[in-house]
Amino acid sequence: MKNIAVIGTGYVGLVTGVALSEIGHSVICVDIDEQKVASMREGISPIYEPGLSELMKKNYEAGRLSFTTSHEMAFAGADAIYIAVGTPQKEDGTADLRFIESVARNIAEYLADYAVVVTKSTVPVGTNDYIKQYIEKHTDVPFDVVSNPEFLREGSAVHDTFNGDRIVIGSSTGLAASILKEINKPFGIPIFKTDIRSSEMIKYASNAFLATKISFVNEIAALCEKLGANVDDVAQGMGQDKRIGEKFLNAGIGYGGSCFPKDTSALVQIAGNVEHEFTLLKAVIEVNYKQQRLLIDKAREHFDSLRGKTIAMLGTAFKPNTDDMREAASTILARELVLAGANVVAYDPVAMEPARKLFPEAVDFVDSVESALDGADAAFLVTEWDEFKELTPAQYVSFLKEPVLFDGRNCYDLEKMKAAGIEYYSVGRPV
């Protein structure tokens, strides 16, 4: 059992802290937001993440998990200090390291005894060296810095933490690597040890590669539409080749979220800083830009003009099982629909509050999928929530004025939609 401090209680920090306490460590999570800390002490999770609240409550009550706003208190007796603060994107696409820098200052100020400083946040290659130098300059207390990137997905963060494919540990000292290995052993996940810079790069390269897979299949989808092929079958046939793999080949309206858009732009910038033009990744980003607007293009082709049309928007979150709206295609679609003179009626099972803040004021929000569809000229399926996947063709026919459906996530069977008389447009499949 180790004493662990986790700084930052966003997706990564809170899930990491809760998971580390679940495997038996004594964890104290630090956040500067007093209100957030107070509500976590009441057992209320600040984020919607399946399974998280239950585990949080269980470990809090067992005394293995606590919350504080005091860095000093959290660092006292800590064997490891996990940095899990955000690295938002600056306007020029680079990662904003303000929060990382402020944590480094706090560590330098309050570190009392040897500890391993573990970077969970996604940081540009070289940042851990910078953190190390900064802390070294301001304290005589010994410490090591380790890069330990996070690969969890929002919406399945708890599951991913306990079932990851690998745990990457980038360290320049044997002592720090062995402490991290010991901490992570109870997860039973293979550990890959490397140097710090390679570890930092593994995180960016992994996200950039997954984004590439998505943009690649979306380009194939565009070709399939023109050539009369079906991208679902194409992806399945490709994916059966183990070298390609079947995952992350779902064509649709592109990738959103807090990671892929930010990390791909940051990697292009990182490459640019060392005079390398990352041509491939730039194209991946460009394809995604087009893809997020695809449903509007299809609707314009169908209706000629969208003025006065009522569009039911099914789903606003960037993907199912999360209330996260960051870089969600829905925001772009809502804005463009309103600009084109359409009326938008939106529904999402959990992400309506954040959507209200981002969508144009003219968008109406309703509290059921039926109310969204009722009397609309067409539906845009934006997020593939189970609730939407379970809708039958008959429901679309009975609620929509003329049954026209633009499905951005290929949720339904083409034949069934056709048989029900629905004008069904999906991505990369025959109309």
Ligand code: UGA
């Ligand atoms: C992603 C990675 O999958 C995680 O491994 C990583 O840890 C995380 O970023 C991060 O860097 O923190 P996440 O953004 O939560 O996780 O979501 P994903 O499930 O990967 O989906 C990202 C986007 O890609 C979504 O908009 C999704 O709809 C889209 N997507 C995904 C597709 O369009 N097609 C696919 O086949 C898969």
